[in-house]
Amino acid sequence: IGADADVKGFLKRNLILHLTGGGFFAHTIAGDLPYLLDWSATCNAVVIIPEYALFPHKFPASITEVTQIYRALRCGQAATVLGFQPDRIIVSGESVGGNLAAALCVTLTMEHEEGQSTELTSGRIAEMVVSDREDTLFYGETEETNTLIIPGDFSSERRCMGLKTPDALMLCCPALNLSLDPTPSRIDGANDPILPSALISTISNSYLGGCPVRHPVASPLFASESILRKFPPTLIFTSSDDPFLDDAVAFNGRLRSVGVKSQLRAVHNLPHAFWGLSTCGVPEARQVQKECSQWLAKMFAQ
Numbered sequence: 001i002g003a004d005a006d007v008k009g010f011l012k013r014n015l016i017l018h019l020t021g022g023g024f025f026a027h028t029i030a031g032d033l034p035y036l037l038d039w040s041a042t043c044n045a046v047v048i049i050p051e052y053a054l055f056p057h058k059f060p061a062s063i064t065e066v067t068q069i070y071r072a073l074r075c076g077q078a079a080t081v082l083g084f085q086p087d088r089i090i091v092s093g094e095s096v097g098g099n100l101a102a103a104l105c106v107t108l109t110m111e112h113e114e115g116q117s118t119e120l121t122s123g124r125i126a127e128m129v130v131s132d133r134e135d136t137l138f139y140g141e142t143e144e145t146n147t148l149i150i151p152g153d154f155s156s157e158r159r160c161m162g163l164k165t166p167d168a169l170m171l172c173c174p175a176l177n178l179s180l181d182p183t184p185s186r187i188d189g190a191n192d193p194i195l196p197s198a199l200i201s202t203i204s205n206s207y208l209g210g211c212p213v214r215h216p217v218a219s220p221l222f223a224s225e226s227i228l229r230k231f232p233p234t235l236i237f238t239s240s241d242d243p244f245l246d247d248a249v250a251f252n253g254r255l256r257s258v259g260v261k262s263q264l265r266a267v268h269n270l271p272h273a274f275w276g277l278s279t280c281g282v283p284e285a286r287q288v289q290k291e292c293s294q295w296l297a298k299m300f301a302q
Contacts, residue, residue: 010079012087014045014300017070021095021273023203024062025055031276035289042293043300046084052100058209059218063103070104074163088300091166095273096203098174102220105165109230112163168299169234170292172275176221177247178204179213189243195272200243221251225258234262235295237288239270265291
């Protein structure tokens, strides 16, 4: 994708790139549309909902497609199709959509550090170099992690050097850690009505397809501090009953520890992936949607 696309003459519009949940098995567009329409109206922003690759496609198909779409939007190539040039871009995501939103920032930062734009493919995963350097994680212990260096000789039309990360991230119950580690919140939320423990295992095994579970693009929680330092302002919503609560708390803590403006909002007694419950009249979810709209408006105004 060329970084020098001619976008003169196009009106600039703020844009929300929304990545749905659905466990990499389905898209939850119908359930998300009501609150997305509210966000669009409140912030006068265009909302784009990409239908990224689902099962039986495995990692990295979904994040590769999301990254390609983001490049086209950020570099200007999509302007002739959309009829406008994106100005500020905020990426939102719920559940596995939150995984992809965070993974997008990890991917863009890794590309920048490598000095070139790369496309993750199954073949290229096999070419990645695994580092034996250990990384200290949020819980104070040292665990072996896989740092993947992506080599590549890529054609100029795919190159978009120095591509900036989104202007902000807004996540809900993000699946930031696809390992099957029995954290306290996963144990307490084993019978979550939306995401029971057996489904977490199915999603992880189906999506990863042999990729190391601690690969930072697959599980952004394990990204290095140098990568996390490049993250944009981030707002994370979670619930006291969400199996991924501990991962959200840990990720927020890691972002804040490296200077990122990250905030965590935890509500009580709601299941995993509760954004859509606002349309059912659930008071806690409706309050969350108010906070979402206010925060989006604030980010777009900066």
